[in-house]
Amino acid sequence: MKCAVYYGPRDVRLEDRPIPEPGSGQLLVRVDYVGICGTDVHSYQMAGIISPVRVLGHETVGTVVRIGSGVKEFAVGDQILCGPPTRCRENCPSCRRGETNICINGFPRTAGIGELDGGYAEYLLVNDVRHTMLIKVPAGVNAREAVLFDVVCVAFHGIRKSRFRLGDNVVISGGGSIGLSAIALLKLAGANKIIALEVAEDKHDIMRAYGADYVLNPKRFDDVGAKIRDILGTGVGADVVFECVGRADSLETCVMQCVRPGGQVMLIGAGGEPLSLATARFVPHEIDLQCSFVYTEDEVRTYLELMAVGKIDFSTLVTDVIHLEDCVERGLERLSRPGNGQIKILIAPSA
Ligand SMILES: [Zn+2]
Numbered sequence: 337m338k339c340a341v342y343y344g345p346r347d348v349r350l351e352d353r354p355i356p357e358p359g360s361g362q363l364l365v366r367v368d369y370v371g372i373c374g375t376d377v378h379s380y381q382m383a384g385i386i387s388p389v390r391v392l393g394h395e396t397v398g399t400v401v402r403i404g405s406g407v408k409e410f411a412v413g414d415q416i417l418c419g420p421p422t423r424c425r426e427n428c429p430s431c432r433r434g435e436t437n438i439c440i441n442g443f444p445r446t447a448g449i450g451e452l453d454g455g456y457a458e459y460l461l462v463n464d465v466r467h468t469m470l471i472k473v474p475a476g477v478n479a480r481e482a483v484l485f486d487v488v489c490v491a492f493h494g495i496r497k498s499r500f501r502l503g504d505n506v507v508i509s510g511g512g513s514i515g516l517s518a519i520a521l522l523k524l525a526g527a528n529k530i531i532a533l534e535v536a537e538d539k540h541d542i543m544r545a546y547g548a549d550y551v552l553n554p555k556r557f558d559d560v561g562a563k564i565r566d567i568l569g570t571g572v573g574a575d576v577v578f579e580c581v582g583r584a585d586s587l588e589t590c591v592m593q594c595v596r597p598g599g600q601v602m603l604i605g606a607g608g609e610p611l612s613l614a615t616a617r618f619v620p621h622e623i624d625l626q627c628s629f630v631y632t633e634d635e636v637r638t639y640l641e642l643m644a645v646g647k648i649d650f651s652t653l654v655t656d657v658i659h660l661e662d663c664v665e666r667g668l669e670r671l672s673r674p675g676n677g678q679i680k681i682l683i684a685p686s687a
Pocket residue numbers: 373374375394395486487
């Protein structure tokens with residue numbers, strides 16, 4: 337089978353490997369779609385995120401083609417979403433509390449990120465059916481949209497974990513796929529004024545289309561905080577601010593300029609840059625800094641249900657679908673270039 341293997345920054349190679357044979361408690365799926373995640377792009381640009389040598393791809397929808405012994409939950413022909421680990425084999429303290437998204441064993445066991453090969457391949461071996469997020473794609477849901485679970489559900493979890501309440505004013509920093517998802521979900525959830533920040537102005541139209549009432553390029557303002565207070569008309573910043581970029585300058589803008597005293601900044605984006613925030617400038621305002629990481633299986637099921645009944649539609653996040661052979665040039669390399677005009681690129685390895 338063809339697969340794309342990560343050897344290190346700017347070194348992803350197409351290889352031919354034998355199709356894996358599913359053993360006890362395992363499944364083999366033919367990959368229908370796999371999303372190119374920001375994590376893949378960051379790993380393509382810099383070392384230290386994904387360890388070589390690994391088949392990339394952790395957001396996959398595929399069709400079951402072979403079933404290992406002891407697997408009763410799935411049948412050949414089922415189309416399933418293959419996500420990160422769910423409750424771990426050791427039932428660790430996080431999993432015992434139901435916080436499977438912060439399972440202490442989760443990251444290394446995520447296919448395409450940790451020790452297991454992922455979905456940039458014609459076939460994906462699901463290593464451990466009982467401990468992997470595997471959900472049948474329901475009737476009425478298109479696989480091309482189901483595979484967006486890894487971006488939409490990140491925003492979904494961040495909003496559910498936040499103090500957001502009906503009628504709150506919100507700021508979203510970032511117009512990538514997670515920021516756009518957050519905008520649409522906050523609109524669905526009844527936000528009052530939705531202000532979005534994005535330096536790439538080619539994204540402003542789609543941010544408005546997803547529900548932002550105001551879209552600002554923070555770089556165009558000497559004092560973007562004053563502009564936000566002016567729009568809100570409250571004299572203070574937003575009730576809840578969602579940071580969906582993971583850059584230091586974005587987080588500093590969120591904390592220092594966008595949030596009201598006593599409000600919350602929800603950190604969804606994660607990056608490697610150190611921060612230079614003086615606590616004396618935000619502690620006296622009792623700013624609540626809260627982190628949010630990925631999502632739970634329950635949230636993914638809810639996402640699919642909302643999609644099946646037509647309450648959400650994220651189809652326009654997908655800006656291109658490419659062949660596996662093109663995953664470097666038309667995928668990782670292209671997404672590494674600023675101003676590429678892309679939101680979410682999917683690979684269809686079996687097409
Ligand atoms: Zn991802």
